[in-house]
Amino acid sequence: MNVLIFGINGFVGKYLAASFLLSNDNVYGCDVAETLAVPDYNIDFGDGRFVEPSAFSRVKYNKSDITNIESVKEIVGIIKPDYIINLAAISSVGQSWKKPELTMRINVNGAVNILEAAREIAPLAKLMFIGSSEEYNAKGQEEGINERAPLNANNPYGISKVTQENFIRLYKEKYGMEIYTVRPFNHTGVGQNDNFVLPSFCKQAAEITKSGKDGEIRVGNLSAKRDFSDVRDVVCAYRLILESGNCNEVYNVGSSVARGLDEMLEKIVSFCPNEVTITIDKERFRPEDTPVIKCDNSKIKRELGYKPKHDIYDTLKEMYEYYVKK
Secondary structure, eight states: OEEEEETTTSHHHHHHHHHHHHTTOEEEEEESSSSOOOOSSOEEOSSSOEEOGGGGGGOEEEEOOTTOHHHHHHHHHHHOOSEEEEOOSOOOHHHHHHOHHHHHIIIIIHHHHHHHHHHHHOTTSEEEEEOOGGGBOOTTOTTOBOTTSOBOOOSHHHHHHHHHHHHHHHHHHHHOOEEEEEEEOOEEOTTOOTTSHHHHHHHHHHHHHHHTSOEEEEESOOSOEEOOEEHHHHHHHHHHHHTSSOTTOEEEESOSOOEEHHHHHHHHHHHOSSOEEEEEOGGGSOSSOOSEEOBOOHHHHHHHOOOOOOOHHHHHHHHHHHHHHO
């Protein structure tokens, strides 16, 4: 298969590319940077399969900005992909509050440009677009959110993803395109940007360890509970969905367990041999924050046989150790 991944330089992009490299597919990657961002860590899927950084030499990279439709059309025309997966996005809720216009331009206009390019040039390609749990309004749904819950986002990022889905539905109905939609809940792992909460905690703890002294971890709202998955499990779910052959279903991807950020922080602090002081930083609070966001993953488990393999606490240990060694 010719697999085209927009946003390949991002956190999830590297893991998805690794998954397709293991399948010996032809992986093409696009992003706004001049060159491919090769991970400085092995990607171990935990089942005896792993991808070393050197394997990324097989990825054929092209610079492309999804907000430029001519650039997107050119890439699609050259590659003639069987699969097109869009991971390019403003993916941080906090960043979307600071840059709502940019969030809409990338997450919505960019997605429409990919849809248009595929419609004109590669109408038989299978497409996948990544939604988010932030599309739901989780208030009052502490027992778990399933796919039938109403889409009622309360932040710019979530609104952009709902709008993206509206365009996807339009293109499926109007043009008969094969487009897959997924709504992942929080996921993390080695390589995630430290402006996200768990990598931030792990990096700060690792810096205290390396200093050999007692130290401070600055945090935001610790009362929130979130459903965190390992990125490797999420990527496996994307593959299951893309290869299911049924693009008329939308699937949530998560662990069905909501853990408190205070609990996760306590675990990370336990890795550190030094005394750690926790300092609440009001600057790290969001304008609006949902107390509990929990996935109901029963549909993807029932229909596609999805089985997460990674314990999130093992993931946190790997992230902490990565920062210690880096």
